[in-house]
Amino acid sequence: MNALQGNDRSILVIEDDRTLARLIVDTLARVGFATACAHSWGEAREALRRHSPALALLDMRLPDAEGLDCIEELAEHCPVIVLTAYGTIHDAVRAMRKGAVEYLTKPLDADKLELAITRALQVMSLRRSYEFCRAQLHPAIGQIMIGRSPAFQEVLRQVESVADTDRTVLIQGESGVGKELVAQSLHQLSSRASHNFVAVDCSTLQGNLFESELFGHERGAFTGAERRKEGLIEVAEHGTAFFDEIGELPAALQPKMLRLLEANRFRRVGGTVDHKTDARFVAASNRDLAEISKEGHFRRDLYYRLAAFVIHVPPLRARRDDIPLIAEHFLEKRNFLRQTQKHFGAAAIECLVDYPWPGNIRELRNIVERAILVSGSAPEIQPRHLALDRAAAGSGDSEHLLDGEPTLEEVKRMYVAQLVESHKGHRAKIAEILGISERNTYRLLKRYGLSER
Ligand SMILES: Nc1ncnc2c1ncn2[C@@H]1O[C@H](COP(=O)(O)OP(=O)(O)OP(=O)(O)O)[C@@H](O)[C@H]1O
Ligand SMILES: [Mg+2]
Structure with a gap:
């Protein structure tokens, strides 16, 4: 059996006819694919335990199994192209139903074989990019x-009880x-999960601009409004509109917000008619809204409307049992991504x-990230790597804490992590210090797993 690397061009050929198998392997090798052969379903399973092929070619007639019965299991590992005898189109259709991506009839044509494989691999790669883009859009999904x-x-x-209702x-x-x-x-x-989740940060935009961001505007509503533009509320149609930091909502906009929450109605900036929305509303605040509404900084009626269903998320120190679990979770995520194996000491x-x-x-996440870094090659994270006394004192210098000899990449990551911490993730500022563009800074933060969203 040839060695299979877990690379993108490795193919598992499952074919009991040794002459044909040889022929396929040679053909594929000529066009740059690495292959492994299995002459029975037993051998194929064995190969799957040891390697992860990018694709499998499966003969429908095997000495120890019916190809049709193997497709589902095989498809859990990689895309499957089935090879059927000429004239058994019926089999081919059933194979596609079971999850094969393509079928080829014997005698095999080398060009068709290459084309089918290339296409299947392209579809896989597109699907991966799509999943990746989706995850970028909603980093918290998953x-x-x-x-x-x-x-x-x-x-x-509480989340479960209220999730699938229309309540604010x-x-x-x-x-x-x-x-x-x-x-x-x-x-x-x-x-609503298949529709959009739209987060609106009420603390970042002010006045007219915020209103148009939220509700959209009509053409000519203000200088620069050259065409009509949909607001975020419209993007959230059938989905969820999340008003973050709602305690910071400017006073002038509070009546409009109230109207939106109460009557599901809004008006575009510069518009003369009302629109109705079907979005569901969720709001969050780290300021006590009851308190600020008493002080008169937040409209009472808006507060009462929001207070109909409140979820209080307790601070971490009020649920200390969760700390080890969450810390392990962040560590495991890093272990997985960087293929290191670290653990916390007692x-x-x-x-x-x-x-x-x-x-x-x-x-907690930042502290765990930093500990992973400063512990260098040490497998166990110890109290000094956490530097919690420094964290409490508000100082983030970790240069003297390194264990072992970090690689250049590790040092780079640590420096960037420090910048993120001391500049509260302010990307423009970090870009300026590093002397690179904001876009590249963004990429760098992503690469090191340091970007917030
Ligand atoms: N229960 C949890 N388990 C694992 N990770 C969590 C949990 N809760 C929050 N996190 C993570 O902690 C970080 C902060 O969470 P999030 O941004 O939701 O907090 P927030 O309350 O909105 O903060 P802020 O008030 O600063 O906006 C995120 O990376 C989030 O994924
Ligand atoms: Mg938040």
């Missing part, structure tokens, strides 16, 4: 909320506790559990 503590279980229970939900909690993740879960667990876990976590889960 991110799971971790926690076993009673306090967190209560949050999950207010999420309250300190910075970094996971409010946005809760909002995304509400969306994911609702029947003393380190104790330190994590005792720390007050003013920045909650976001801070």
